[in-house]
Amino acid sequence: MPDRISFAFALLLLAGLLIPPPAPVSGQVTTEEYAERRSALATAIGDGLVLAVGNAAPPQDYIPFHQNSLFRYLTGFTEPDAALVMVIEGGETTEVLFVNPRDPGRETWEGLRMGPERSEAETGLPGRSVTDLTAVMDSLLLHHSELRLVGPYQPGAPVMNDVTQRVDALIDQHDDVRVRPINQQVNALRAMKSEGERELLRRTVAITVEAHRQAALRLAPGRNEFEIQAAIEATFRRYGSERPAFASIVGSGPNSTVLHYNANNRFMEDGDVVVIDIGASLGGYAADVTRTYPVNGRFTPEQRDIYQLVRDAQAAAEAIVAPGVGMLRMNAEASRVLAEGLAELGLIESPEAVFEVAPGQFAPQLRLFYMHGLGHGIGLDVHDPAPEPLEPGAAFSIEPGLYVRPNLLDEVIEDTPANRRMIEAIRPAFERYRGIGVRIEDDYLLTEEGLEWLSPAPREIEELEALLATPHADEDRNEEWIEWYRQHLAGN
Numbered sequence: 001m002p003d004r005i006s007f008a009f010a011l012l013l014l015a016g017l018l019i020p021p022p023a024p025v026s027g028q029v030t031t032e033e034y035a036e037r038r039s040a041l042a043t044a045i046g047d048g049l050v051l052a053v054g055n056a057a058p059p060q061d062y063i064p065f066h067q068n069s070l071f072r073y074l075t076g077f078t079e080p081d082a083a084l085v086m087v088i089e090g091g092e093t094t095e096v097l098f099v100n101p102r103d104p105g106r107e108t109w110e111g112l113r114m115g116p117e118r119s120e121a122e123t124g125l126p127g128r129s130v131t132d133l134t135a136v137m138d139s140l141l142l143h144h145s146e147l148r149l150v151g152p153y154q155p156g157a158p159v160m161n162d163v164t165q166r167v168d169a170l171i172d173q174h175d176d177v178r179v180r181p182i183n184q185q186v187n188a189l190r191a192m193k194s195e196g197e198r199e200l201l202r203r204t205v206a207i208t209v210e211a212h213r214q215a216a217l218r219l220a221p222g223r224n225e226f227e228i229q230a231a232i233e234a235t236f237r238r239y240g241s242e243r244p245a246f247a248s249i250v251g252s253g254p255n256s257t258v259l260h261y262n263a264n265n266r267f268m269e270d271g272d273v274v275v276i277d278i279g280a281s282l283g284g285y286a287a288d289v290t291r292t293y294p295v296n297g298r299f300t301p302e303q304r305d306i307y308q309l310v311r312d313a314q315a316a317a318e319a320i321v322a323p324g325v326g327m328l329r330m331n332a333e334a335s336r337v338l339a340e341g342l343a344e345l346g347l348i349e350s351p352e353a354v355f356e357v358a359p360g361q362f363a364p365q366l367r368l369f370y371m372h373g374l375g376h377g378i379g380l381d382v383h384d385p386a387p388e389p390l391e392p393g394a395a396f397s398i399e400p401g402l403y404v405r406p407n408l409l410d411e412v413i414e415d416t417p418a419n420r421r422m423i424e425a426i427r428p429a430f431e432r433y434r435g436i437g438v439r440i441e442d443d444y445l446l447t448e449e450g451l452e453w454l455s456p457a458p459r460e461i462e463e464l465e466a467l468l469a470t471p472h473a474d475e476d477r478n479e480e481w482i483e484w485y486r487q488h489l490a491g492n
């Protein structure tokens with residue numbers, strides 16, 4: 001018998017040796033990682049009292065709840081009306097997560113709440129009912145002269161929800177307490193992406209690249225922008241994305257020159273380009289990828305000129321990405337390419353030429369056609385913190401664009417003698433390129449191994465035209481319904 005036991009014991013030991021160590025967690029943020037984030041915050045800010053505020057339940061219009069990114073970053077908790085309290089003392093942190101209590105009546109309508117018990121099991125944070133928050137904070141504020149706040153909360157700003165209402169009341173009652181927002185300190189941590197975050201970003205961008213392919217396969221003159229948006233957002237959901245990370249942009253013809261166009265209800269025409277700027281949100285992580293396509297499958301010579309220039313600018317910025325290089329330097333590189341190209345096309349007088357923004361104030365003529373930044377961090381927010389200059393762990397977009405707004409010369413530019421001279425010089429080229437908008441946007445990770453291009457959707461002119469030449473993917477389109485829309489609602 002003892003032999004048997006020792007044999008079994010030896011087997012167990014052996015099995016222990018043979019079982020591989022757990023694979024590194026990827027594609028998720030573990031409770032340990034959330035704890036590390038809070039502990040990194042505690043180290044960064046030192047002793048004191050922290051209150052992080054979650055978002056409120058939406059008002060009674062039944063839109064989906066969305067947690068704010070700062071709170072989600074620190075807790076992973078995605079139910080409404082929650083708050084996190086941290087007391088840091090001598091390097092030791094006591095934490096409590098305040099959450100909505102269970103309420104079977106409400107849960108009939110809204111689904112199960114975690115309540116303090118399950119939230120504790122899920123997040124590893126001691127749980128308590130949010131109805132206790134005021135009493136707990138009241139007593140803590142007797143012993144602290146400063147309250148450090150995390151979340152989209154401004155003392156004295158309009159009350160957003162139950163939690164902010166409680167915070168406002170607390171601050172009123174403890175008017176000797178100094179209130180200090182510390183979102184910046186949380187954002188500094190958010191700038192560097194962990195392995196789990198990187199994998200979520202790879203996935204959400206991959207879904208977005210597939211959505212671009214589905215969109216491209218449906219482009220044709222006579223189709224409506226909303227048909228394309230539908231294919232995009234169906235693809236997002238199909239692969240588990242919770243929602244678009246921002247309002248999907250499908251801007252054709254003149255709409256291609258409107259930076260944040262999102263009505264998406266114009267019938268596309270032969271000869272248009274369409275700017276499609278979209279991003280899935282997966283596990284809370286946002287993608288942000290733009291392509292510009294010729295609706296009929298072939299770019300005109302003028303569209304090619306603008307497109308190639310934007311693509312060259314993006315390539316120039318991409319080529320210098322490295323640790324230690326900042327967005328400003330990348331933008332200077334892209335801007336140099338754009339300005340030289342625009343001058344060659346006759347759209348600006350010279351790469352250095354300026355125009356009068358307001359009487360006596362001048363800006364580069366490039367700004368008439370390229371009026372946004374080159375890129376931004378991506379993460380829980382579509383515009384997420386990124387290290388500046390870049391370091392391994394950065395996730396970001398590069399998105400140059402050129403927009404020849406149809407009304408630029410006649411409505412946008414100040415009427416001054418200097419501007420009149422410029423307008424006369426550039427009008428012939430302007431008329432040739434009028435109404436063309438092009439943006440190309442890709443997502444990247446800078447890792448310890450180098451630059452990782454997350455969004456390899458076709459982006460060279462020949463690649464786009466080849467993709468658009470393949471058969472359409474919308475055989476089940478109901479012509480009659482679309483025709484009804486055209487006759488009754490288009491243009492309304």
Ligand code: GLY
Pocket residue numbers: 246277278288382399441
């Ligand atoms: N889609 C928003 C942006 O490109 O920044």
Ligand code: MN
Pocket residue numbers: 277278288289290399441
């Ligand atoms: Mn975008």
Ligand code: MN
Pocket residue numbers: 288375376397399441
């Ligand atoms: Mn962007």
